[in-house]
Amino acid sequence: METKLYEASLTGDVQALNALLRQDQLTLDRLSLTVFNETPLHVAAMRGHLHFANVLLTQKPKLAVALDNQRRTPLHLASANGNLEMVQELIRVGSHDVCCFRDQEGLTALHLAALNEHLEVVKALVKANPQAAKEIPATGETILHMCVNYNRIEALKVLVELWNEEELAKITDDGGNTLLHAAAINKHIQILNYFLKKPSIKANGNAVNRLGLTALDALDQCPQDLKALEARQILMEAGVSKANDLRPLPKPLQPFTNFSATKRKGLLSRTWARYLNDDKQWLEKQRGILIVAALVVAAMAFHSGLNPPGGTISDTQNGRYSLGNAAQTEVDMDNFSQFVAYNTVTMVIPLAIIVLLISGVPLRNKFWMWVLTMGTLLAVVFMVATYLQSVAMMSPDMYVNSTTVWICLIWMLGCGVMALIHTVFFVVWVVMKLFKHRTPEIDMIRNQGRPFDI
Structure with missing residues (x-):
């Protein structure tokens, strides 16, 4: 019986599902006793069989919050595949709390939708439960950091609206990296320019992570290529400095000098001091x-x-052209x-x-x-x-x-x-x-x- 139920979920055969339910009304109740990795609703959510999923949810609404062997709900799978109608139906039946369910990696359905950049699904999940965006996965990265790391700028633009300007500038991952750190490390030029247009992020551009590195320092730790040079130029023009340049240098003890010795300091001495101290x-x-x-x-x-100068001349030898000299x-x-x-x-x-x-x-x-x-x-x-x-x-x-x-x-x-x-x-x-x-x-x-x- 369970095997036929799963076969019907693969094809979305509603007639076969209704026939199985007429034979045994407890078919869906016995799913908890099976050894399958996911419920028929998980399969229907992956395949996008909306009508089939509606019948399952009508008969057993609790399937909306059932977990597979990776602790994913059907909403996780529908969101990852960008099935907006399925997502809306699962939220309606499973309530807004289902948006905050986390799989074994700590990811919510919103994380999967954002990483696959299904923007309409992202908007629907945010509207249903904005708190889902604040869940931190096992990697210690916020959903904004994940969008930066995977270069999902369109999803990023939708999600940043959940934080105000000051919060956005100070949000960090478990390594203390700001969003500007993440964009610099990954050398995502478009995201870097997008962040630096926000006054709060630009004003906090010299923030350091737990290693004491600014975004410019973190960029220097990465392999250097043309994108790294372009990112460096953007950061410097925005006023981002290295951590060593931000720390005030201790003043060395000055030996006692009389006024006459100081007075004799001429042009050569000043030039030499400039050569030694100018950091270029x-x-x-x-x-x-x-x-x-x-x-x-x-x-x-x-x-x-x-x-x-003078150009080149060509000649023919035995009827064939030679290269110009x-x-x-x-x-x-x-x-x-x-x-x-x-x-x-x-x-x-x-x-x-x-x-x-x-x-x-x-x-x-x-x-x-x-x-x-x-x-x-x-x-x-x-x-x-x-x-x-x-x-x-x-x-x-x-x-x-x-x-x-x-x-x-x-x-x-x-x-x-x-x-x-x-x-x-x-x-x-x-x-x-x-x-x-x-x-x-x-x-x-x-x-x-x-x-x-x-």
Whole structure:
């Protein structure tokens, strides 16, 4: 008898169900004694057999709150499949409390509807019992965090209306992560922009989780790619900082200095202090713009390499066309080789800068700052050299007017002077770091060799 009942529920055969009920009116009452994993109403809810489900609920309304082997009600299954009419009927019969029933994972029917983004079902469940959205599953995530993690932005927009602005900014999971943390960790750009349009979430953007990390810190812990760079740019423009930047630095004890010593502090000392203390945070904020600039320079060099000054010429040999050669190779191969060398360096250095920028290394690090500065200056020098060589190749007898030559040479000289200054400052900074590292060891050795005072 039970087997026939389940077969009828699979096909939604109402006539077979009525025939079974006429044979034995206790058929549905004996379901609690069977070993099946779910009731016929569970099967009907999954299959969407609404008429069949109505007959079952009319005969035995308690089936609306029956549990399967995973502690799911028929409402769980109907919500997961987005069957709105079935959901409405189950809520009507099972009362509003059935919306808060949780399965073995701690999920309500609203959780399953939101994760599958059945928006009409989500609205119906919220209208029936808004408290269902506040249930926390075994994972410790709120339903809003789950929508963020699974990138269900449309369901998220429906559910956020259940919290006011202040509550929305402070809602966290069991790890202390706010909604902004979750969006940054998953690098969901659309959700990130949506949250930052809300004043309360933007004002609370520097909140830290239980590990003491802001949303920007949490993003840095994730694998770095172009989406991570875009998310970083969005967070920084919104005023989100790293946790270390939010903590006030302790003021070091200042040694006693007389007025005359302070007065003698000149331009060089102030410049040196600026080099040591400036954290170059503006470079972190402009990382995306630097990548675009480097790509433009590399693309220009790539185009110049494939389209050299003077163009290319093609020839036929034995009735077949050969690949076009640069016209300059027919005139002066040495000058063309020099042009190719300059142009290659101009293309490769920006590509190396791009690799450095997308690798995620902190640009406030003095070494990487120096490497980036040297690479940029070198690319500029070779770009000017490539231009000068191209103009000479296109001029009669390699003639270039003196004004152009002097402007290019002065520009390259200026880049060289700037590179020398940065290198000197960097070398001095390294020497000072090494000296400070060795000073405690030297003092310890001296103290060990000093006789005891009597």
